Amino acid sequence: MDNYLEDVAGIKECVQHPSKSVIIAHRNPDGDAIGSAIGLKLFLDSKGHTVSVVFPSEYPVAFEFLPHANEILITDIEPDEVSKVIKAADLIWCLDFNALDRIDKTGEMVNESKAGKILIDHHLDPEPFADLMISHTPASSTCELVFDVIAEGWGIDSITREVGTALMVGILTDTGSFSYAVSEVLFKKVSHLFVIGVDYLHLQDKIFNSMELKHVELLGHCLANRMEVYEDKQVGIIHLSKDDYKTFNIQRGDTEGIVNQLLRIKSVKIAVFVTEQPKIVKFSFRSKGDISVADICRNHFNGGGHKNAAGGYMHSSLKDALNKVKSVLLD
Ligand SMILES: [Mn+2]
Numbered sequence: 001m002d003n004y005l006e007d008v009a010g011i012k013e014c015v016q017h018p019s020k021s022v023i024i025a026h027r028n029p030d031g032d033a034i035g036s037a038i039g040l041k042l043f044l045d046s047k048g049h050t051v052s053v054v055f056p057s058e059y060p061v062a063f064e065f066l067p068h069a070n071e072i073l074i075t076d077i078e079p080d081e082v083s084k085v086i087k088a089a090d091l092i093w094c095l096d097f098n099a100l101d102r103i104d105k106t107g108e109m110v111n112e113s114k115a116g117k118i119l120i121d122h123h124l125d126p127e128p129f130a131d132l133m134i135s136h137t138p139a140s141s142t143c144e145l146v147f148d149v150i151a152e153g154w155g156i157d158s159i160t161r162e163v164g165t166a167l168m169v170g171i172l173t174d175t176g177s178f179s180y181a182v183s184e185v186l187f188k189k190v191s192h193l194f195v196i197g198v199d200y201l202h203l204q205d206k207i208f209n210s211m212e213l214k215h216v217e218l219l220g221h222c223l224a225n226r227m228e229v230y231e232d233k234q235v236g237i238i239h240l241s242k243d244d245y246k247t248f249n250i251q252r253g254d255t256e257g258i259v260n261q262l263l264r265i266k267s268v269k270i271a272v273f274v275t276e277q278p279k280i281v282k283f284s285f286r287s288k289g290d291i292s293v294a295d296i297c298r299n300h301f302n303g304g305g306h307k308n309a310a311g312g313y314m315h316s317s318l319k320d321a322l323n324k325v326k327s328v329l330l331d
Helices: 008-016 031-046 079-088 100-112 142-154 161-174 184-195 200-208 213-225 242-247 258-262 293-300 318-330
Strands: 020-025 050-055 091-095 116-121 132-135 227-230 235-240 270-276 281-287 309-314
Touching (some): 008 132, 008 142, 020 079, 020 100, 031 091, 031 142, 079 100, 091 100, 116 142, 161 184, 213 227, 235 258, 235 318, 242 270, 258 281, 270 318, 281 293, 281 318, 293 318, 309 318
Parallel strands (some): 020 050, 091 116, 116 132
Antiparallel strands (some): 227 235, 281 309
């Protein structure tokens, strides 16, 4: 047994007694958050649990096709309902995040709850708020870890096609369709998902060919009017102002993936996406190869993250924030 799966025995014990489970993923849920939540819900349903899924904020429409997506409770929309299910919970599952402040108001409710807490996640440095923890940074995705937990605890045949389909969603989105964070063991698991009939091509189409017109228009605006590339420094920057947010009616999640467009340029090794938020300026960094944007974010932008994907923020004007990025990366 791999060491990171040590707590599966305890998880199995908890699941043995059907009870009220609440599954929570992070704010601005992505494919991994929703795929792991729905995959785990389907599994726990089959074990006789009563399961609610809670997200702090809304999920992208591209994932509406997943079973039970329409039953997910959103704290921003129904705070009272969320508070009710969390108060009634026997077990709280925290997926794809590892610190309660990542789920703000929902985190306070979790903190007050006496329920058993189980964390399944692949981000660095988990906070010790959970009773049982599956935390493994080399994993491609939380979906891969939910696969591991079920396979280790109940046997690989307990992963049904329905569960596997949900888990494939997060594997696909967190690896950029197998462009990064892949491993030999991941491909073995994915191979199993093929064997049990998960329709990979259908998912690929559902997830990646589902942009709304406004997203394509926003991307066009970013590339045509808001992009600066410094080829000699291997740096690309895209910024969006408050006015851009108004003009394009940008909502949470609408800017997802824009930073990655910069990395498609051969000469760009560091990509930065700078956005003017109501009270702060936010930075999203990506890099190729050995360049650690986590270090850059930690040292200069009040942030951190993974080597090739990190973020930070500043309390300043957009102009000062852009100047800071340039002084750090270009001088
Ligand atoms: Mn993830």
